[in-house]
Amino acid sequence: MSQGTATTLAGNTPPITRKPKKNLLSDGQGTLAAILISPTMLVILFVVGIPILLSLRESVFLKATAVDPVTGLIPEGESFVGLGNFTDIFNNPQVVQGAWGPMDRLVNSFVNVTFFTVVCVVLETILGVAMALIMARAFRGKGFVRAAILIPWAIPTVVSARMWGLIFDSNGVMNAILGQKILWLADNSYSQMAIVIADVWKTAPFIGLLTLAGLQTIPADVYEAARVDGANAWQQFVRITLPMVKPALVVAVLFRTLDTMRMFDLPWAMVGPGKYYVETTSILAYVENNQLRYGSAAAYSLVLFAYIVVVAFLFVKLLGADVIGDDESRALTAQRKRQKELAKASNQKVKLARSTITSGEGQS
């Protein structure tokens, strides 16, 4: 945008003289915006908001499970237990033997979730970026390569879980290739590895796809300039490609992180339930639900919910800088200040700094 054409607020318009509004970003169309998004918000209220409130309510209740010794029937109703469903993991731990030694089932599932998230997302990011770099190249058969890379992403997870189940079968392809007799689908560290492989295979293309979109917005002349300056391929990648693709990549990685944290179908369909090496918190919540213990199921999902919120928050903080008091407002203030100065010396042609990336400079 060398010849700035965007005229959001600045441009040739006369300088703003009235007192700035509280929200610098507001353009006075707030009411219209509210009307326009209200149908969406209504849907979200019904499919997300209300279920969450119901979950919260459910998580502090416990269904009666004691059997009447004479009739064998379970009495009706549920009782309020406060935070009992949450503290149960401390008061009444259900010790299981997973990859990380004997520990409570919920804690074990939490560690599994963290392990899978870290390992899978790191591998997926590396592979995804590599895929994007390949897909962005212009070469013969580009369409074919792009389609081939995207196929795994298009396959439903349950289907790919079954498929990888066959591959990891004791008589399957993987053992044939490796020449080993590894029992991937039992309950051991190999099962974890199998999950990681299948998940990376399936979702690296997702990161690749989003990164590709980011790559395509990088103008070619930046690279040209770099080459003129004598930058080698690695320098170009580290100094140009990565920083410029970062916004797209960060979103892709965040999506994958949140998605991996609630992983359910892959371990469930491939390795099976009750396998503590691969049991995730979503699976545990489902199992509890299946045993008609809705209280603890709701409590476990809420704990996972809180965990994901924290991770997402940290993610935004660390990789995306501040969201609310963002530097866009600051940039805008600075720009307006400059415009005022510009107006004062109206005949003077001022070359404004190029660092305000958030809004166009207008004609300078």
Added chain:
Amino acid sequence: MSHARTTRRVLAAAATFGALLVTAACSSSASPSASGSAAGGVNWDERGPITYAQGKDTAGVWKGVLDQWNAAHPNEQVTFVELSPEADQQRADMIKRGQAKSGEFSVMSVDVVWTSEFAANGFLQELPADKFPTTGMLKSAVDASTYFNKLYAYPQGSDGAMLYYRKDLLDKAGLQPPKTWDEMQAACDKVLPDQKGMSCYAGQHQKYEGLTCNIAEAVNSAGGEFITADGKPAVNTPEAIAGLQWMVDGFKTGMIPADAITWKEEEGRQAFQDGKLLFHRNWPYVWNLASKTDGSSKVAGKFAVAPLPGKTGPGVSTLGGHNIGISAFTKNKGTAGDFIKFIASEPIQKTFLEKGSLAPILESLYADPALNKQFPYLSTLGESIKTAKARPKAVKYGDVTLAIQDATYSALQKQVEPAAAFGDLQTKLEGLLK
């Protein structure tokens, strides 16, 4: 360029929304639990259209049976509701109806291990003994339909395990089918050296319901009592531990191939059909598939069945099968009652066997000479079911079976010693089966 701005917005939105989805997806709304409905006050003369719900009709027998009923009862039509082929999903669908006190599924096909849970929660109508006689039915199957000494369903189809063995190889070695584990091991020692790539024995050892069936059989066959007659667990006895020890040793010595720890029914059947097993424990459905002469089975005509072997004598099978029960909340219970009697009647049970190879619940059919000719395994199966033991009758069956699988699988994976595993299991089961 507004990358940075968009990024942050999307990040914030994605973070919130993604997190929200988790709770929304995993939570379930509150629903009042049903109370048990008393047997009294039921109008057994109310008649009219009803529905019948069961899992996917893989045997392909139900259309004919329902057509037959509907032709004879124009005012009491039965509509077939076909549920998922997955047992868990069927159970969840039925529980949903029960908790909503809905009679949408008037008559349900209930797995034997769900019967207690459904009865305790009041989903099933108790069947008064005077109106629903059980004479002529297999005792073990009737026992699996009762809860607290009351009948809550009729047996619909039964199932028992059998030992499939390679008759050709045993005949060649001049051996009889084994009655004990030692005899089975001896037969393997004699036959296997000449058979490359063949293992001695396998059942179902993957961590799932099949493992519960297999370990219960091993314990009961070793002289232990997985669950005593009064419903108490007894897995920490020396006999019970010997049963687990046998299976663990089987993996250690290679009697059971190492990869069998990931096998369910189908993987084991495949191995047997490929000629990789001398002995195989499985359900009756394997007979037809292993007898196929289209090339899918290498053992067609070369195998036979025997009762399961035990430690010192004949083994004990675990009872499988389904019951047919009436929803406590349905209308037209008179029709529903007639319908389950119709399903349990001899002509229909015979149809199930002839058309779908389903094990009947009537004792008389197992002795029928014509049927025995058509199904050479029938008398063996009858013996198996007659002596079969039910899995624990537990309201929290899901927890019970998981505890059993936890203990067994960790012992099979050599993470825990058998005695320690079953000692721990005993404590857990005592809590669950109170």
